[in-house]
Amino acid sequence: MIRKIIVKESKEILRDGRFKIALGIVLVLLALAVFIGAKQYQNTQDQYREAENHERNMWLNQGEKNPHSAAHYGTYAFKPKYPLSLIDQGVDKYTGVSIYLEAHKRNEAQFSAASDQTGLSRFGDLTPDFILLFIVPLLIILIGYNSFTKEKENGTFSLLKSQGISGFKLSLGKWLATLLPIAVITALLFVLAAIILSTLKDFGNFHVATLLTLFLVYLLYYMVFTNLVLFVSYKAKNSGISLVVCLTLWIIACFVAPKTASNFADKKYPYPTRQEFATNVLKDKEAGLDGHNPFSKEAKRIEENLLKEHGVDSVEKLPFNFDGYIMQKGEEHEAEVYFKHYKVLKEQFYNQTKTYRTLAAISPFLPVRFLSMSLANTDYETHWSFADAAEKHRVAMQAVLNGDLVENSKTGDWDYLAQPELWEKIPAFSYEPPGLSENLRRNTGNLALLGIWFAITFSILFVVTKKI
Amino acid sequence: MLSYNFKYELKLLLRSKWIQILIVVLLALFLFAGYNGQQKVTKRIADIDAAQLEMKNADAIMLSLLDSIENGLSVNSVPYWRTPDQPTAAGNNYPRVAAMTPNALTFTAVGQSDLFTHYIKPTVTGEDFTLNFGELSSPVQLLFGSFDLAFVIIYLLPLIIIAFSYNILSYEKEHGSLKLLASEPISLFRWVLQKVVLRFFWIAVITILAIVVTLVVNQVSFPGNLSKILAFVGLTLSYILFWFTLAFLINLWLGSSAKNAVGLMGFWVILVLVAPAAVNQMVNALYPMPSRTRMVNEMRALKAASSKKQDAILASYLRDHPEYAQQDTAKYSYWHRYMASQKVLKQELEPLLNTYENQIKKQQEGISKLRIISPAIIMQESLSGIAGTSTLNYEDYRKQVVDFAGDWRDYFLPLLYRNETFTSGLVTGLPQFEYRERVKIPVLLNILLILSGGVLLSGLGLVLYQRNKARGNLISN
Numbered sequence: 001m002i003r004k005i006i007v008k009e010s011k012e013i014l015r016d017g018r019f020k021i022a023l024g025i026v027l028v029l030l031a032l033a034v035f036i037g038a039k040q041y042q043n044t045q046d047q048y049r050e051a052e053n054h055e056r057n058m059w060l061n062q063g064e065k066n067p068h069s070a071a072h073y074g075t076y077a078f079k080p081k082y083p084l085s086l087i088d089q090g091v092d093k094y095t096g097v098s099i100y101l102e103a104h105k106r107n108e109a110q111f112s113a114a115s116d117q118t119g120l121s122r123f124g125d126l127t128p129d130f131i132l133l134f135i136v137p138l139l140i141i142l143i144g145y146n147s148f149t150k151e152k153e154n155g156t157f158s159l160l161k162s163q164g165i166s167g168f169k170l171s172l173g174k175w176l177a178t179l180l181p182i183a184v185i186t187a188l189l190f191v192l193a194a195i196i197l198s199t200l201k202d203f204g205n206f207h208v209a210t211l212l213t214l215f216l217v218y219l220l221y222y223m224v225f226t227n228l229v230l231f232v233s234y235k236a237k238n239s240g241i242s243l244v245v246c247l248t249l250w251i252i253a254c255f256v257a258p259k260t261a262s263n264f265a266d267k268k269y270p271y272p273t274r275q276e277f278a279t280n281v282l283k284d285k286e287a288g289l290d291g292h293n294p295f296s297k298e299a300k301r302i303e304e305n306l307l308k309e310h311g312v313d314s315v316e317k318l319p320f321n322f323d324g325y326i327m328q329k330g331e332e333h334e335a336e337v338y339f340k341h342y343k344v345l346k347e348q349f350y351n352q353t354k355t356y357r358t359l360a361a362i363s364p365f366l367p368v369r370f371l372s373m374s375l376a377n378t379d380y381e382t383h384w385s386f387a388d389a390a391e392k393h394r395v396a397m398q399a400v401l402n403g404d405l406v407e408n409s410k411t412g413d414w415d416y417l418a419q420p421e422l423w424e425k426i427p428a429f430s431y432e433p434p435g436l437s438e439n440l441r442r443n444t445g446n447l448a449l450l451g452i453w454f455a456i457t458f459s460i461l462f463v464v465t466k467k468i
Numbered sequence: 469m470l471s472y473n474f475k476y477e478l479k480l481l482l483r484s485k486w487i488q489i490l491i492v493v494l495l496a497l498f499l500f501a502g503y504n505g506q507q508k509v510t511k512r513i514a515d516i517d518a519a520q521l522e523m524k525n526a527d528a529i530m531l532s533l534l535d536s537i538e539n540g541l542s543v544n545s546v547p548y549w550r551t552p553d554q555p556t557a558a559g560n561n562y563p564r565v566a567a568m569t570p571n572a573l574t575f576t577a578v579g580q581s582d583l584f585t586h587y588i589k590p591t592v593t594g595e596d597f598t599l600n601f602g603e604l605s606s607p608v609q610l611l612f613g614s615f616d617l618a619f620v621i622i623y624l625l626p627l628i629i630i631a632f633s634y635n636i637l638s639y640e641k642e643h644g645s646l647k648l649l650a651s652e653p654i655s656l657f658r659w660v661l662q663k664v665v666l667r668f669f670w671i672a673v674i675t676i677l678a679i680v681v682t683l684v685v686n687q688v689s690f691p692g693n694l695s696k697i698l699a700f701v702g703l704t705l706s707y708i709l710f711w712f713t714l715a716f717l718i719n720l721w722l723g724s725s726a727k728n729a730v731g732l733m734g735f736w737v738i739l740v741l742v743a744p745a746a747v748n749q750m751v752n753a754l755y756p757m758p759s760r761t762r763m764v765n766e767m768r769a770l771k772a773a774s775s776k777k778q779d780a781i782l783a784s785y786l787r788d789h790p791e792y793a794q795q796d797t798a799k800y801s802y803w804h805r806y807m808a809s810q811k812v813l814k815q816e817l818e819p820l821l822n823t824y825e826n827q828i829k830k831q832q833e834g835i836s837k838l839r840i841i842s843p844a845i846i847m848q849e850s851l852s853g854i855a856g857t858s859t860l861n862y863e864d865y866r867k868q869v870v871d872f873a874g875d876w877r878d879y880f881l882p883l884l885y886r887n888e889t890f891t892s893g894l895v896t897g898l899p900q901f902e903y904r905e906r907v908k909i910p911v912l913l914n915i916l917l918i919l920s921g922g923v924l925l926s927g928l929g930l931v932l933y934q935r936n937k938a939r940g941n942l943i944s945n
Contacts, residue, residue: 051759051761098764110602111761116757119579119848120748120751124745125748145726239725240634240724240729255619256624259619271604349606356608
């Protein structure tokens with residue numbers, strides 16, 4: 001019986017001109033999005049590789065130089081693009097791509113793509129995630145809004161009842177029939193993405209398992225929408241009303257909820273302005289110890305202790321370069337200051353994330369949005385982990401450079417030049433993004449929310465339609 | 469007939485609670501959106517005020533330090549390399565706040581304001597090209613955007629219009645009253661037109677009411693911002709009219725209510741969602757931003773080269789500025805060399821940096837040309853322009869800040885090169901920054917563009933109607 005319903009519904013859907021037109025548009029958009037995405041990905045990846053090589057060469061070919069000059073000269077950490085960004089660009093457009101690693105200072109990632117585009121970019125991009133998150137649910141509405149209302153309008157409902165069909169079977173049949181074309185389109189997109197990704201050269205940490213998980217997440221999202229649409233169609237008086245109600249739900253879930261959530265999160269847990277943040281850091285830096293500031297109390301204390309320990313009366317008589325030593329201490333202190341302030345920032349981020357999670361109760365869009373970017377490694381958390389890795393690299397780099405100064409030069413000898421071999425002692429920056437299991441672990445909340453959304457809407461649909 | 473229709477329609481709309489629903493929904497949406505926007509503006513003003521206050525406090529400290537130094541007292545509260553009698557120290561540690569103050573209607577469109585900072589403190593030795601105009605904000609927030617008035621007007625208002633008018637003719641058809649109507653002495657075209665016009669009238673009245681209430685609640689002075697308010701209302705009304713003409717067209721063209729709704733929704737998706745994104749991507753493809761990572765590389769290569777020849781640069785700089793040259797070359801400090809090479813660096817980097825500016829300008833021009841594709845693009849550009857939060861506004865602010873940074877530097881540079889000290893008498897003469905909103909949007913042209921789109925559509929509606937009438941399937945089909 002269910003099979004018959006599916007066949008009948010599918011035939012009807014396929015014969016519907018509107019569905020054909022919509023399907024055609026969606027497929028064209030998808031193909032376009034994937035094509036543009038693949039090109040963009042290749043492009044960015046090439047730029048990234050070129051910049052990284054160039055930067056490494058610059059660093060290695062500094063020639064003879066004072067290690068502290070080299071530390072100020074610094075180097076750059078570039079953020080690579082990950083393969084699944086082809087499917088979900090996430091927040092990549094809004095996060096910078098390069099972090100300047102220099103002495104005394106932790107820098108933010110610079111040059112986000114959004115700040116290099118006009119205001120129109122805020123409408124979003126024609127990327128696969130745009131289609132998967134916004135347009136496909138619309139397609140579900142188009143397929144399902146009259147699933148029940150047409151039976152009422154055509155008078156076939158009573159006919160159906162007279163056949164003795166169970167409400168459950170009827171709903172399940174309609175449910176599967178609505179979902180089937182959607183599942184096929186989505187599968188097609190993912191297969192296409194898999195093919196493109198595996199033909200790209202060096203496609204990084206692309207795993208089929210992640211792609212598959214992403215597919216399942218979207219499928220679950222579409223199931224939630226199917227439940228909602230069929231429920232509305234069952235309850236609505238006629239097709240017109242059903243369509244309008246479904247569209248209202250769509251608008252609320254996909255547009256109003258995320259924007260409201262963002263306003264809410266921002267108001268409740270605001271970020272400091274860049275200048276405020278910088279001032280706070282500066283205050284802490286000055287209150288403590290500054291690598292350039294020999295008058296600081298802490299430096300004085302360290303100096304006295306060292307002199308006592310080595311039994312000498314001036315820093316020049318110490319067996320190592322005191323300037324380098326104190327600079328490293330200053331560096332460590334500054335790193336702590338940055339750690340403290342970035343922790344505050346991170347807490348705001350976690351609090352905002354929690355707010356989004358709470359507000360996911362009003363929209364299944366939110367957990368899917370977060371899950372999708374996380375799996376694609378294009379979420380904010382991955383950006384944080386990249387920035388933290390860069391900071392770790394920076395701190396380690398300073399330790400090596402100051403260490404060389406301490407060991408190989410005398411206090412006050414600022415003319416000391418380190419040999420080029422020193423630059424090789426600092427490895428090139430590399431960053432490995434979190435893998436699938438790590439991402440899933442971080443997103444258990446979102447997974448649970450999506451699961452709850454599905455369970456509740458599914459049970460409501462089938463409880464309501466049990467008695468037809 | 470019109471007055472009869474008007475009365476009948478009003479009664480109908482009141483009895484079906486449409487008017488009441490519209491008033492509540494629109495007021496709620498506008499007020500909520502206004503509240504959200506105002507939150508951001510309030511924070512922005514508070515941030516700027518805090519920065520100004522901090523500057524004032526710092527200035528007081530600077531004055532007292534200068535006073536002590538000028539009276540020959542020793543200063544221990546700041547390290548020797550930061551005492552404000554040294555021009556570079558004063559210019560670096562006591563910067564002005566170059567703030568971009570919001571206008572009265574800024575709360576209506578968040579625009580790019582969540583992406584960029586609203587105050588910068590340029591220093592003497594700072595580099596103009598590395599001034600960071602980005603704001604510290606959560607990218608998730610930037611991705612989701614804000615629920616502001618621009619969003620309500622551009623995205624939601626058309627949907628409300630669609631819900632309000634998708635079934636004007638089809639409803640009569642589906643309820644069997646169309647044949648009755650056809651027997652009345654009024655042409656169906658006229659009848660639909662009158663109905664659409666009346667519905668437009670009500671939505672327009674309610675929207676104006678909602679806008680006025682929102683402006684009043686947010687304490688916007690009407691006489692002071694009349695031109696901005698009129699532009700805002702005019703654009704919104706023309707946008708509403710555009711969607712009504714589209715609804716009119718669809719009503720005459722398609723058949724059943726559901727078909728109409730799907731058709732209108734299709735237009736909404738294409739005009740509001742797809743077209744802006746497509747235009748943006750097209751413009752980006754046509755005028756791509758050169759790689760920023762490559763810029764970083766070039767900048768560093770140039771810097772490395774210039775730092776190696778700082779002495780030569782200083783020498784050539786002094787050749788160009790003999791007024792700064794001194795007899796005793798030993799007096800040239802690190803800062804002398806630095807500032808001279810900084811200038812050279814800026815000149816060398818200028819062509820590269822200009823490419824970014826030019827590309828964004830070209831992108832903006834491209835969008836201006838392509839904006840006729842969708843009224844949503846015109847609206848977005850116009851509303852953020854009125855609010856002073858468009859890309860152009862931020863580009864202009866950036867330019868003003870860079871100009872100011874130049875003034876600031878030029879104030880201290882002569883002191884540095886003449887090896888003079890900065891004194892308390894010079895504090896009052898410090899350059900001040902005042903942001904001026906210089907970007908103008910072609911409001912009337914934009915309104916005309918949106919309206920001409922509407923005229924085009926209603927013309928099409930007339931043609932379709934004639935064709936359907938000729939075929940005789942207006943009523944039966």
